[in-house]
Amino acid sequence: xxxxxxxxxxxxxxxxxxxxxxxxxxxxxxxxxxxxxxxxxxxxxxxxxxxxxxxxxxxxxxxxxxxxxxxxxxxxxxxxxxxxxxxxxxxxxxxxxxxxxxxxxxxxxxxxxxxxxxxxxxxxxxxxxxxxxxxxxxxxxxxxxxxxxxxxxxxxxxxxxxxxxxxxxxxxxxxxxxxxxxxxxxxxxxxxxxxxxxxxxxxxxxxxxxxxxxxxxxxxxxxxxxxxxxxxxxxxxxxxxxxxxxxxxxxxxxxxxxxxxxxxxxxxxxxxxxxxxxxxxxxxxxxxxxxxxxxxxxxxxxxxxxxxxxxxxxxxxxxxxxxxxxxxxxxxxxxxxxxxxxxxxxxxxxxxxxxxxxxxxxxxxxxxxxxxxxxxxxxxxxxxxxxxxxxxxxxxxxxxxxxxxxxxxxxxxxxxxxxxxxxxxxxxxxxxxxxxxxxxxxx
Numbered sequence: 001x002x003x004x005x006x007x008x009x010x011x012x013x014x015x016x017x018x019x020x021x022x023x024x025x026x027x028x029x030x031x032x033x034x035x036x037x038x039x040x041x042x043x044x045x046x047x048x049x050x051x052x053x054x055x056x057x058x059x060x061x062x063x064x065x066x067x068x069x070x071x072x073x074x075x076x077x078x079x080x081x082x083x084x085x086x087x088x089x090x091x092x093x094x095x096x097x098x099x100x101x102x103x104x105x106x107x108x109x110x111x112x113x114x115x116x117x118x119x120x121x122x123x124x125x126x127x128x129x130x131x132x133x134x135x136x137x138x139x140x141x142x143x144x145x146x147x148x149x150x151x152x153x154x155x156x157x158x159x160x161x162x163x164x165x166x167x168x169x170x171x172x173x174x175x176x177x178x179x180x181x182x183x184x185x186x187x188x189x190x191x192x193x194x195x196x197x198x199x200x201x202x203x204x205x206x207x208x209x210x211x212x213x214x215x216x217x218x219x220x221x222x223x224x225x226x227x228x229x230x231x232x233x234x235x236x237x238x239x240x241x242x243x244x245x246x247x248x249x250x251x252x253x254x255x256x257x258x259x260x261x262x263x264x265x266x267x268x269x270x271x272x273x274x275x276x277x278x279x280x281x282x283x284x285x286x287x288x289x290x291x292x293x294x295x296x297x298x299x300x301x302x303x304x305x306x307x308x309x310x311x312x313x314x315x316x317x318x319x320x321x322x323x324x325x326x327x328x329x330x331x332x333x334x335x336x337x338x339x340x341x342x343x344x345x346x347x348x349x350x351x352x353x354x355x356x357x358x359x360x361x362x363x364x365x366x367x368x369x370x371x372x373x374x375x376x377x378x379x380x381x382x383x384x385x386x387x388x389x390x391x392x393x394x395x396x397x398x399x400x401x402x403x404x405x406x407x408x409x410x411x412x413x414x415x416x417x418x419x420x421x422x423x424x425x426x427x428x429x430x431x432x433x434x435x436x437x438x439x440x441x442x443x
Contacts, residue, residue: 018042019092023102030065036091038067041100044089059218062229067101070110070354071222073117074388077185105353109409113355113386116405120387120398126186128391133187136178140205143171148308156312165321169328175205176333177376183214186391203297204304208278211294212285221388224361225346232337233346239265242346245432249439259437262430274330275323336374339365339421340381343428358385359406363414365421367396382413 021043029036035046037060046064050057055075063071076082094100101110120126147164154160182198185191195210202210216231223229227244236244237255248258256264286295309318345360352360365371365379372379380395383402390398406413416424 018090020095021092022095022098027065027102035061035064037063037065038094038100039069039072039086041094042086042090043092043094044086045091046089049085049089055218056215058215058229059222062219062222065102066351067353069100070113073114074354074386075218075221077189077191077389101353103351106356106409109355109411110353112405112408113353116401117387119401120390123397125394125398126387126390128187128189129393132391132393133178133181136174136181137201140171140174140178143167143174144205147171151309151312156317161321165324165328168321168325169332172206172325172329173332173336174376175201176329177378179206179210179213180217180376181392183210183217184388186389199294199297203294204300207298207301207305208282209286209291209294209298211289211291212282215285216281221385223349224358224385225341225344226349226361227347229349232341238268239429240432240436241342241428242432243348244346245435246439249436252440254440259433261433262426265426265429270331270334271327272330273334275326278330279326335422335425336376336378338425339416340378343421343424355386355405356411358382359411359413361385363416363421364399365416365418368418371418379418 026036026038026043029045029047033047035050037044037046046053046060050060053060060068072082073079099107101107147167150160150164150167179198179201181187182194182201185194187197188194198210198214202208202213220230220232225233225242227242228234233241235241236248237253239261240248240258245258248254282298285291286298305322306315306318309321312318313321340362344363350357350360359382362381362385364382365375367379377392377395378384380392380399383390383395383398384392386402387398403413405411
């Protein structure tokens with residue numbers, strides 16, 4: 001080993017000893033335009049390359065000045081391929097006396113989690129069953145046809161229209177689940193096949209951009225429930241969650257009656273997330289980032305939808321049907337995706353190890369055949385967050401191993417009944433609102 005390195009120092013020639021760095025040096029490089037990170041005890045300067053990162057500069061930047069080993073393994077399918085891109089960024093390695101993780105992290109937990117991941121790989125739990133995902137796609141397409149047949153055979157009356165809207169909303173909900181699987185490259189062995197299939201499901205079947213979804217969703221996985229890193233909880237000043245309640249109260253900020261946010265949540269949360277927020281955010285992303293292919297995919301969805309239903313309803317009626325479907329699926333999306341996260345710890349960056357950070361921000365919902373299907377197996381949120389690329393049909397098999405790891409290290413492995421998980425969303429919003437009010441009145 002060479003001596004302790006200086007910033008910017010790199011091996012003089014191939015095969016030369018790598019410079020070594022201490023964590024106190026690495027911590028200084030977590031600024032815009034100056035970011036280092038550590039993977040498998042090797043130090044990489046990602047400052048210039050971050051903008052070219054396929055997952056986006058924000059995603060990789062969230063791990064600046066940290067040990068990103070477990071995140072690296074969690075997000076990537078073909079590690080040998082990805083390491084080729086890392087090699088030119090290598091500037092050194094951790095000094096021998098330095099721990100592999102910075103800060104007060106449990107080294108034994110990190111080691112045990114990595115051993116658990118290896119066991120899961122040995123059990124082939126990262127291998128997908130093609131028939132499972134083919135069946136999912138098939139039943140989505142069948143629902144799309146069924147909805148159209150209801151109107152074609154029975155006319156555009158209230159009863160067939162209501163049934164068609166419910167069927168289409170269910171199809172759209174299941175499309176969210178399938179594109180989610182594809183975005184996590186958990187269906188096909190080749191990443192490119194997952195990306196192409198995700199563009200079809202997200203674009204042609206839903207009218208959204210796959211790149212937009214991955215951009216925001218991968219950040220959620222990297223730093224779940226962390227303000228300004230997880231888009232799903234960075235919702236102030238509309239809603240206050242976790243630590244933001246105290247902060248807004250102390251600073252006397254009152255843009256909305258936050259002590260009643262658990263009530264106005266029903267008016268602007270579930271009904272409007274997909275119809276308004278996602279539609280606007282998605283379109284803005286495609287235009288600003290010039291994702292023209294995604295825009296064409298989305299246009300193909302709208303063309304198909306209105307060509308199918310305008311002959312029965314006319315353009316205004318087809319538009320009304322579209323709005324009804326979006327509102328219905330939006331209810332599904334909000335309740336199903338937030339029941340595992342909003343009631344958990346939400347706050348600023350704690351710089352925990354991978355397993356601890358995921359467990360602190362997630363909980364499970366009791367499994368059943370219906371819940372597994374209805375939620376797209378997101379009731380196994382703990383397993384999904386620990387192993388994002390694992391096909392969802394294997395969550396049940398890995399769950400006992402995860403539970404044993406949690407028991408060994410005194411970590412909470414929380415499982416709730418389905419209805420309790422839904423009610424806890426409202427309870428959490430009310431609790432945050434009450435905390436804000438108390439801080440607002442007494443500080």
